[in-house]
Amino acid sequence: EDQVTQxxxxxxxxxxxxxxxxxxxxxxxxxxxFWYRQDPGKGPxxxxxxxxxxxxKEKERLKATLTKKESFLHITxxxxxxxxxxxxxxxxxxxxxxxxxxxxxxxxxx
Amino acid sequence: EPExxxxxxxxxxxxxxxxxxxxxxxSNHLYFYWYxxxxxxxxxxxxxxxxxxxxxxxxxxxxxFSVERPDGSNFTLKIRSTKLEDSAMYFCASSVENSGNTIYxxxxxxxxxx
Numbered sequence: 001e002d003q004v005t006q007x008x009x010x011x012x013x014x015x016x017x018x019x020x021x022x023x024x025x026x027x028x029x030x031x032x033x034f035w036y037r038q039d040p041g042k043g044p045x046x047x048x049x050x051x052x053x054x055x056x057k058e059k060e061r062l063k064a065t066l067t068k069k070e071s072f073l074h075i076t077x078x079x080x081x082x083x084x085x086x087x088x089x090x091x092x093x094x095x096x097x098x099x100x101x102x103x104x105x106x107x108x109x110x
Numbered sequence: 111e112p113e114x115x116x117x118x119x120x121x122x123x124x125x126x127x128x129x130x131x132x133x134x135x136x137s138n139h140l141y142f143y144w145y146x147x148x149x150x151x152x153x154x155x156x157x158x159x160x161x162x163x164x165x166x167x168x169x170x171x172x173x174x175f176s177v178e179r180p181d182g183s184n185f186t187l188k189i190r191s192t193k194l195e196d197s198a199m200y201f202c203a204s205s206v207e208n209s210g211n212t213i214y215x216x217x218x219x220x221x222x223x224x
Contacts, residue, residue, distance in 0.1 A: 032212075034212065036215070041199075041218075043114075043201050046215075098213060
């Protein structure tokens with residue numbers, strides 16, 4: 001059974017303080033590793049899809065990387081508007097579903 | 111930018127009543143999904159739908175749930191006899207195709223069963 005584990009559960013950073021969020025996955029035949037942002041009471045907003053180990057993608061202050069067992073979401077010089085829950089999800093071979101982690105709740109303090 | 115739209119945004123219903131949640135997926139997408147998120151818990155897969163039939167469903171998606179694409183644009187989730195534990199945010203999602211394409215989510219329908 002596919003499993004996705006995210007750490008830490010919550011992270012408080014000062015504005016401008018860079019850090020990384022971790023997503024560990026156990027998936028048979030990874031077909032995609034997805035990062036979403038979720039604001040309170042809202043739907044997941046797509047950020048990145050990664051397909052193979054070594055792949056990296058960037059968007060503004062965010063960079064996602066992928067290894068054979070983990071993915072990291074690096075946040076550089078975050079701003080208060082980056083405060084949200086960041087969700088990691090994986091899709092495995094033979095599945096149509098995404099398996100989600102529990103998310104990391106990120107708070108950026110001005 | 112195209113988006114998945116859902117109605118209603120919030121519904122309160124009595125236990126045992128039937129509920130229909132509606133979604134308009136992104137227009138050129140072929141795969142449609144329902145997920146749910148109970149307050150404070152992870153997002154969970156319910157069902158996927160392709161070519162007018164269910165292509166995969168989870169253990170959560172039992173006989174009280176059904177999905178339908180009644181016309182060329184709408185995609186619905188029906189809960190036949192709601193239970194207290196059905197209270198959750200229900201997300202509709204869609205993707206162009208299935209292999210590894212990004213799944214785009216709507217803003218959700220918050221269902222409260224009392």
